[in-house]
Amino acid sequence: MNLAIHPETFKVACSSCNLRELCMPIGFNLDDMKRLDEVVATRRRIKQGDLLFTSGEPFTSLYAIRTGFFKTSVSTDDGREQVTGFQMAGEVIGLDGIVSDSHSCNAVALEDSDVCVMPFANVEELSREFPVLQRHVHKIMSREIVRENSVMMLLGNMRAEERLAAFLLNLVQRLHARGFSQSELVLRMTREEIGSYLGMKLETVSRTFSKFSEDGIIDVKQRYVRIVQPDALKQIFNPETC
Amino acid sequence: MNLAIHPETFKVACSSCNLRELCMPIGFNLDDMKRLDEVVATRRRIKQGDLLFTSGEPFTSLYAIRTGFFKTSVSTDDGREQVTGFQMAGEVIGLDGIVSDSHSCNAVALEDSDVCVMPFANVEELSREFPVLQRHVHKIMSREIVRENSVMMLLGNMRAEERLAAFLLNLVQRLHARGFSQSELVLRMTREEIGSYLGMKLETVSRTFSKFSEDGIIDVKQRYVRIVQPDALKQIFNPETC
């Protein structure tokens, strides 16, 4: 790799990464950690709006997000887009590519981002050597399957208010796990992208935000959201609990 | 395992199973195949309507369907059910349990069925030994992720007719891959279960079937469906192609 030509790519050590607990298994000794560093080949910077990978592109690597924020989406031939997920630091994307050796979705950076490139051949080789890494990879894939199951529940069974409540609670919970506030967040995506993810139109997303705001459940100012009554949101999401 | 007490469970060899190409990787020699047989601990019979596993139950094994038909579903606390998939012979279920060591969905047999019980510890151990099995397991999980992505597209973006067309085409394609007709099928699930999977009510499913029938695209008689104009179905599913 020629760094003069590809200044955006460079090597980095997992063993010294502060996201280690998030994207790497725990329970390694120092020597193992050094070996584990081999899973990451390079680091890559993606500017806001740029694609990390696209549907149809050959699959070579998984990507661990170091900093930044992504959306993944699939499209129909007639141009309809479905956002399939929003991913933040410590999360892994690219799993869709394994089955057919080519990606089936697009990954777009919603802010300037930084990812660790993990060639899948490395992941598989080291997984055979380290059962704890193997288990970790399996858990990441299973977690994605379970997440998509709950999105199916959202899309198939829930009304607009429930969907948006679930969305906000999920986002803030993941941000909180990363040391951010559990009541305030800045949305990285547009109303249209939220709507695409939740199976509703951008106008409905906007109206539902306004409704929550009128009801005193949240404060909204464009991309900034403060959750004033988290319990009210939880009740909307999970109506039986009342 | 006491066969007198558990007559429904007994050992079976993958190496002699006629679904081998579907649930096992290819490219093994005979000796490897013998080792690979160890992945399956037992076989288990599930009667129509019975549960293979339920949400909350400890995760121990994956299940390869030998014969029969399953649905998987998740539920909200207030009793709403979302069918997350229909699975047939040669397909693997239980992947949802890996992430938290307990299942997060229910698997119900829609007809008398027969599954190979593959303790996940065996799967992981043999995966470390056989890269081709490791790759196979990864592909199965990735395939499930990609499938769920397309269900999200269905639920988020498509109208009732498109959803049902996609559903029928997908079912018949999978049945055809198993040697069945590419134009006739017998539905193993109720209108309500189809509706739950596709995010619509049973009445809408029924009406859409009737509509397709009136338009001469399919013949329907209760659970029996014959696809008269596959191209018309494809066009409904994929409107741009015309």
Added chain:
DNA sequence: AGATAGCTTTGATGCAAATCAAACAATTGT
């Protein structure tokens, strides 16, 4: 600072699918 483009909000109207309702098969049990 002003202009342009992109995003968001809010209102008015329309429609696809949900809901409510009832009759009609098909299947299961006695």
Added chain:
DNA sequence: ACAATTGTTTGATTTGCATCAAAGCTATCT
């Protein structure tokens, strides 16, 4: 063979969200 149960079809009505439309806000560029 009959009753009871479960599943399916079809019709009438309602409704939640989409669509259409227009104005307001923010950010970016010159």
